[in-house]
Amino acid sequence: MSEYKITIGIECHVQLNTKTKLFSAVNNDAVDKEPNSCVSPIDYALPGMLPVLNKAAVEKAVRAGLAMNCSINLTSRFDRKHYYYPDLPKGYQISQLYQPIIGAGVIHLPDGSDVHIEHAHLEEDAGKLTHFGNYSLVDLNRAGTPLIEIVSMPDIHSAAQARAYCEELHRLMMYADVTNGDLYQGNMRFDVNISISNTDKLGTRAEIKNLNSFRSVERAVEYEYKRQKALLEKGERVIQETRGWNDTTGKTTSQRSKEEAQDYRYMPEPDVPPIVLEQSFVDKIAATMPLMPADYRSKFGVLNLDESAVEAIINYPVLAQRLAEVCDKNVNLAPRVANWFASVLLAEENLDKDFSLATGAELVELSEMVEKKELSSTAAKDVLMEMYDKKNTAKTPHQLAKEMNLLQENDENALSAIIDEVLMMPECAKAAEDVRNGEMKAIGFLVGQVMKKSKGKANPASVNELIRNKLS
Numbered sequence: 001m002s003e004y005k006i007t008i009g010i011e012c013h014v015q016l017n018t019k020t021k022l023f024s025a026v027n028n029d030a031v032d033k034e035p036n037s038c039v040s041p042i043d044y045a046l047p048g049m050l051p052v053l054n055k056a057a058v059e060k061a062v063r064a065g066l067a068m069n070c071s072i073n074l075t076s077r078f079d080r081k082h083y084y085y086p087d088l089p090k091g092y093q094i095s096q097l098y099q100p101i102i103g104a105g106v107i108h109l110p111d112g113s114d115v116h117i118e119h120a121h122l123e124e125d126a127g128k129l130t131h132f133g134n135y136s137l138v139d140l141n142r143a144g145t146p147l148i149e150i151v152s153m154p155d156i157h158s159a160a161q162a163r164a165y166c167e168e169l170h171r172l173m174m175y176a177d178v179t180n181g182d183l184y185q186g187n188m189r190f191d192v193n194i195s196i197s198n199t200d201k202l203g204t205r206a207e208i209k210n211l212n213s214f215r216s217v218e219r220a221v222e223y224e225y226k227r228q229k230a231l232l233e234k235g236e237r238v239i240q241e242t243r244g245w246n247d248t249t250g251k252t253t254s255q256r257s258k259e260e261a262q263d264y265r266y267m268p269e270p271d272v273p274p275i276v277l278e279q280s281f282v283d284k285i286a287a288t289m290p291l292m293p294a295d296y297r298s299k300f301g302v303l304n305l306d307e308s309a310v311e312a313i314i315n316y317p318v319l320a321q322r323l324a325e326v327c328d329k330n331v332n333l334a335p336r337v338a339n340w341f342a343s344v345l346l347a348e349e350n351l352d353k354d355f356s357l358a359t360g361a362e363l364v365e366l367s368e369m370v371e372k373k374e375l376s377s378t379a380a381k382d383v384l385m386e387m388y389d390k391k392n393t394a395k396t397p398h399q400l401a402k403e404m405n406l407l408q409e410n411d412e413n414a415l416s417a418i419i420d421e422v423l424m425m426p427e428c429a430k431a432a433e434d435v436r437n438g439e440m441k442a443i444g445f446l447v448g449q450v451m452k453k454s455k456g457k458a459n460p461a462s463v464n465e466l467i468r469n470k471l472s
Contacts, residue, residue, distance in 0.1 A: 022146035023051030030141035070105025078269035087127035096121035325360020
């Protein structure tokens, strides 16, 4: 039997991090807020309440489109998408069907493959239903939150590629500063359409709704491929439907059939005028766009770093930015800083993506201190963690190292005097004689004694070299 090919398209809802909602002047950050506390009469859809478009949401949408290499449509408009559900008081959602603000584009993945974007549109989010046995409660804090829905072309053909696309999309949205990007809070949610076929014709697709982690996307695709393949190999057919994902069981379950397309009775939104942009408006936003992940990958390519370390650093925009600053100031010191980021900072549990970090110049200074043997590599990592601590970002690396009593003694005269004292110690006589006879393993004992006598301040490499010279 021929192998089945999987075809995947992904729709991603991105909550925009504007201060207020899409059509009302209400706080757009409802995290940890009381239910139904961030709501206005507009969100409740009380009679006579008219929506007013949030300009900041339009700007964020343009930034998102530019980050995805998309065309920006200078004229776009809103439509009403009608459906009835308890978390949608109006009975319709204001969305964009016929003239979206973001046109076609392409996302380049780290593995070299491309996923094309069909379009992305602005729309308002619905509220949230929480179910309790035989009753449900409605929280409208999320109602009216500005979203962009990003629709990919069916260019994805494996679970790993699906995950990679979602990860890169998340990076792009974070770098463009259009979303808070907290997957746990639902700032980005993925709907994954999956079909398999052993012919050139696409198979019947199933849609897995509301996945909120990269791992869930990958696992859901893997499970759904196996499920659909098992059906086809038994001679049964795959039903076009919406399915839910259970992270605990690792399985998808049927939610509702999509045999017939639901009639949303779209109509032009009469209360919100079309969005008409000037090209100069788009150009002005484009001029403020920061370096994106692909730019940093290219910049860090000369450092000969492990690919996984580069990707780990790029996951944190502030780390990528600081490493780029180090590259610009002294590219030879950048690999050491990159190693610190990957092995020290990123080893911290629950690292805050918005943490404060020293400037590129201060990181160069810290790396130079190691280069000049003023700090050991271990001590430098301790200083780095103090620089990461927001209480200490105002102090220079040298000030911190001095306060922490970590500065190394490099003065040859001072070290030579300490070494002479150690070599005169009776317990060191045998080790000294062994070194004179060419048994260099014994030098470690002598270096240790010098370090002990200097209270850890002596530079081990300098001590090693001076002892060799004295005993040669």
